Amino acid sequence: MEREYYPAAHEAIADQVPQTPRKKKKNKMKTKRRFSDEQIRLLESIFESETKLEPRKKLQLARDLGLQPRQIAIWFQNRRARGKSKQIEQDYRTLKANYDSLASRFESLMKEKQSLILQVQKLSELLEEPHDINKVSKPGPDGNRTDGGSEYGDTKCEREAEAQPSFQQAGVEDMGFFGLQIEKDKDIEHAGQPLEEFPSMNDSLASPEKLYGFDSADMFDHSCSNSVWFNFWT
DNA sequence: TGGCCGCACCGCCTTACGTCA
DNA sequence: GTTGACGTAAGGCGGTGCGGC
Numbered sequence: 001m002e003r004e005y006y007p008a009a010h011e012a013i014a015d016q017v018p019q020t021p022r023k024k025k026k027n028k029m030k031t032k033r034r035f036s037d038e039q040i041r042l043l044e045s046i047f048e049s050e051t052k053l054e055p056r057k058k059l060q061l062a063r064d065l066g067l068q069p070r071q072i073a074i075w076f077q078n079r080r081a082r083g084k085s086k087q088i089e090q091d092y093r094t095l096k097a098n099y100d101s102l103a104s105r106f107e108s109l110m111k112e113k114q115s116l117i118l119q120v121q122k123l124s125e126l127l128e129e130p131h132d133i134n135k136v137s138k139p140g141p142d143g144n145r146t147d148g149g150s151e152y153g154d155t156k157c158e159r160e161a162e163a164q165p166s167f168q169q170a171g172v173e174d175m176g177f178f179g180l181q182i183e184k185d186k187d188i189e190h191a192g193q194p195l196e197e198f199p200s201m202n203d204s205l206a207s208p209e210k211l212y213g214f215d216s217a218d219m220f221d222h223s224c225s226n227s228v229w230f231n232f233w234t
Numbered sequence: 235t236g237g238c239c240g241c242a243c244c245g246c247c248t249t250a251c252g253t254c255a
Numbered sequence: 256g257t258t259g260a261c262g263t264a265a266g267g268c269g270g271t272g273c274g275g276c
Contacts, residue, residue, distance in 0.1 A: 029261095033251095033252085033264085034251095034252070034253090034262095034263075034264075035263095035264085052243095052244090055242090055243095067245095070265090071264080071265085073242095073243075073244095074264065074266095075264080076264060077243090077244070077245075077246095077265095078263065078264070080244090081243085081247095082247075082262095082263085177270085208253075
């Protein structure tokens with residue numbers, strides 16, 4: 001469909017675009033005409049080099065395009081607003097991509113962490129065995145206990161509470177032995193916090209828990225204040 | 235020198251028209 | 256021909272900077 005273009009300023013439409021309309025309110029615009037492609041092209045080319053116009057240049061441009069200076073000023077204002085809006089959208093996309101990438105890496109690291117914790121628990125059991133072998137209930141054929149519990153207690157807390165001294169007994173104070181740094185005592189209480197504070201971009205973006213369907217509360221059981229956790233973030 | 239006023243300009247939000255599917 | 260979504264020119268408002276008094 002053909003556009004209706006804004007005529008030159010000296011034509012009738014110019015009368016509807018007062019030079020200083022700021023004080024004239026409630027005077028509804030009668031007609032609105034889009035600028036011609038040529039006008040837009042020139043405006044865009046100038047906007048590329050300077051997003052704000054000097055007054056003299058604005059007057060010159062208004063003459064060249066047959067528009068009112070105020071129309072030029074408004075076009076630049078609206079153009080800056082459009083540019084800003086697009087920039088915000090671009091920034092949002094970039095941030096979201098970074099967030100998604102980070103969340104993905106977070107998830108994979110959590111899996112790796114869980115795997116390493118299991119390895120440590122198994123090693124802990126191995127270190128424990130020679131000292132206390134008589135207390136250990138008889139394992140089933142597959143190596144698991146037949147009563148459904150473990151030699152370290154039936155709860156996660158008990159297992160962890162007992163697992164920690166075993167390292168000390170074995171002279172393994174520093175978990176750097178496993179390439180890890182163990183969290184102890186008060187530091188342990190903070191070990192789970194970064195997980196809960198994993199940044200969500202905003203309410204519209206799901207947190208990792210929602211995004212990936214896992215619950216941080218399950219991973220960091222705060223019912224055990226002395227739980228052994230590794231500092232995920234170091 | 236500090237305060238006031240008018241003006242121009244800006245950013246931001248809103249309105250209303252033009253265009254298109 | 257109608258309608259709803261979208262783009263955009265322009266209105267309106269509050270804020271700021273500047274020059275004159």
